[in-house]
Amino acid sequence: MSHVTTHVLDSVHGRPAAGVHVRLLHGTEELGTGVTDADGRVAVGPDRLQPGTYQLVFATGEWFADRGIATFYPEVRIAFGIDGDPHYHVPLLLSPFGYSTYRGS
Template sequence: MTSLSTHVLDAVTGTPATGVGLTLTGPGGEVLASGTTDDDGRARLTGDLAPGVHRLTFATGEWSATAGRETFHPEVVVTFTVAAQAHLHVPLLLSPFAYSTYRGS
């Protein structure tokens, strides 16, 4: 059984990115979960992720528009492989014209 969490940070203000919409899709393209980041910029997507390639899509354009900011990336898609991990953590660091992500712990 593999679970997934994320933490989105706003690099401009140095604070959590609250209210970022996200969607998790599975190996066949089916939507497995969706939600938004909480007041701490975090979201936990519950359920058992099957092995294979998954995509976590962040609605960064909508979030930036709500904050009254310009952005180059209307969405950020992080594609990753689920194998035998018990838990995956996918952090995202945002700025208007760049982002970074990595496999967290």
């Protein structure tokens, strides 16, 4: 299992956001990529990561464009710190003109 998972929810329509491209970065190094499944979930990156600062990058502009919806955010970048826990879950609640995130379980 990946050390990092995410769940993207389309908060406008109240359902999972399937088909969002997601990348995991450490600095400029790309550690993994994936696309959210029908439930809006994806695991990215290796099963273990060293402590440090990482980023999840969501291709939100592409996802909204595919649905014919204008958006203010061409991408969402979430920086977060890893301190040795075995798993990190970083959900994204998404709308065309805003987003929210938190540390999930």
